[in-house]
Amino acid sequence: MRKIAGAIAFVIFFAFLLFSMYELHEFGKPPSDMDDYIIQNAQNETGANNAVTSVVFDYRGYDTLGEATVLFTAIAGVMILFRRGKDEE
Amino acid sequence: MKSEGMSPIVQTIAGILFPMVLIFSFYVIMHGHLTPGGGFQGGAIGASAVAMLIVALGAKKINDMVGEEGISSFESIGGLVFIIIAILGLFMATTFLSNFLVGDTIFGKIPPFGSNSGILNSGGILPLLNIAVGMKVIGGLSAVVLVMALATKEEKK
Amino acid sequence: MIYQIPFIAVIGLIAVGMYAVLFKKNLIKIAIGLTILESGVNLFLITLGYRKEGVAPIYTNLPSGIDIPDKMVLPVPQALTLTSIVIGVAVLALVLSIIMMIYRHYGTLDSRKVRRLKE
Numbered sequence: 001m002r003k004i005a006g007a008i009a010f011v012i013f014f015a016f017l018l019f020s021m022y023e024l025h026e027f028g029k030p031p032s033d034m035d036d037y038i039i040q041n042a043q044n045e046t047g048a049n050n051a052v053t054s055v056v057f058d059y060r061g062y063d064t065l066g067e068a069t070v071l072f073t074a075i076a077g078v079m080i081l082f083r084r085g086k087d088e089e
Numbered sequence: 090m091k092s093e094g095m096s097p098i099v100q101t102i103a104g105i106l107f108p109m110v111l112i113f114s115f116y117v118i119m120h121g122h123l124t125p126g127g128g129f130q131g132g133a134i135g136a137s138a139v140a141m142l143i144v145a146l147g148a149k150k151i152n153d154m155v156g157e158e159g160i161s162s163f164e165s166i167g168g169l170v171f172i173i174i175a176i177l178g179l180f181m182a183t184t185f186l187s188n189f190l191v192g193d194t195i196f197g198k199i200p201p202f203g204s205n206s207g208i209l210n211s212g213g214i215l216p217l218l219n220i221a222v223g224m225k226v227i228g229g230l231s232a233v234v235l236v237m238a239l240a241t242k243e244e245k246k
Numbered sequence: 247m248i249y250q251i252p253f254i255a256v257i258g259l260i261a262v263g264m265y266a267v268l269f270k271k272n273l274i275k276i277a278i279g280l281t282i283l284e285s286g287v288n289l290f291l292i293t294l295g296y297r298k299e300g301v302a303p304i305y306t307n308l309p310s311g312i313d314i315p316d317k318m319v320l321p322v323p324q325a326l327t328l329t330s331i332v333i334g335v336a337v338l339a340l341v342l343s344i345i346m347m348i349y350r351h352y353g354t355l356d357s358r359k360v361r362r363l364k365e
Contacts, residue, residue, distance in 0.1 A: 027250055032320055044202070046212070047199045047213050049123050051305075057219075064222070072225070075232060124304070
């Protein structure tokens with residue numbers, strides 16, 4: 001009984017995804033006002049040749065700070081789970 | 090994964106290859122503002138070099154040489170350097186994480202517009218942030234591999 | 247319809263990942279399905295920013311004959327994908343270590359048997 005309800009919900013979800021694919025833009029022509037500005041002025045304002053690195057660390061550096069925090073928290077969680085006491089050898 | 094290491098042929102080759110892979114990962118980290126690459130990509134290469142050493146020599150030997158606390162403190166130093174550079178941007182210029190080294194002495198040349206072969210001296214605070222994130226990723230991923238390899242040793246008694 | 251083939255590939259990857267998460271009983275297969283789902287979403291983020299016959303937005307040794315903002319791929323979706331890949335690695339590390347602790351405590355990997363609190 002639960003399997004039939006799960007299968008019907010699965011099929012409805014993927015019908016939604018297939019029909020909403022037609023509302024997206026055409027594959028090769030994305031709308032790009034902000035990215036034209038970034039490609040034109042990235043060498044002048046940040047001084048780096050690589051536009052992707054200047055977006056990751058300068059124009060959106062706050063996201064990189066949040067991602068470093070997530071990585072630190074996950075690794076701290078793994079180290080806590082596998083801690084051994086000093087007297088079990 | 091046995092915890093005594095593999096045969097002497099594998100140990101010799103792993104000992105020869107380990108500095109080469111480590112230097113390649115430092116090259117990818119340092120040239121992050123000129124070619125594709127940067128902190129995260131070079132950090133993943135360095136962590137796979139340390140994981141090759143753990144598999145070849147055995148987890149117990151690596152734990153006696155450098156404890157898991159040593160590798161995990163390497164990660165914490167990388168995170169602290171990131172935060173200190175960001176707060177320095179607050180004191181020397183206007184905002185948090187502002188690029189205050191463009192036009193100055195250390196990393197501050199501005200390249201001419203258009204295609205050019207890269208200048209290592211450019212980039213502002215980007216190479217320093219790349220080094221901090223690279224240290225963080227190398228320390229974190231190799232600490233996870235070492236702790237998991239040590240935990241599976243206790244299963245078969 | 248034939249021009250949107252990368253989006254159809256994304257829908258296929260999400261379908262395979264979601265089938266493995268919803269309908270499988272082994273815990274390791276659920277973790278593998280989670281990874282496939284996350285790969286599908288990363289592919290979707292990158293194919294949003296493609297320009298026809300474009301090169302990478304890097305100025306070092308650019309090949310000649312490229313107009314500067316018209317033939318370069320957009321850089322912002324690549325930055326978002328980088329963050330998403332690193333977060334996927336962190337989540338996978340935590341999921342696998344929790345599965346190891348469950349196996350050590352219960353002795354089995356069947357998701358129907360690990361529901362009750364064991365004394």
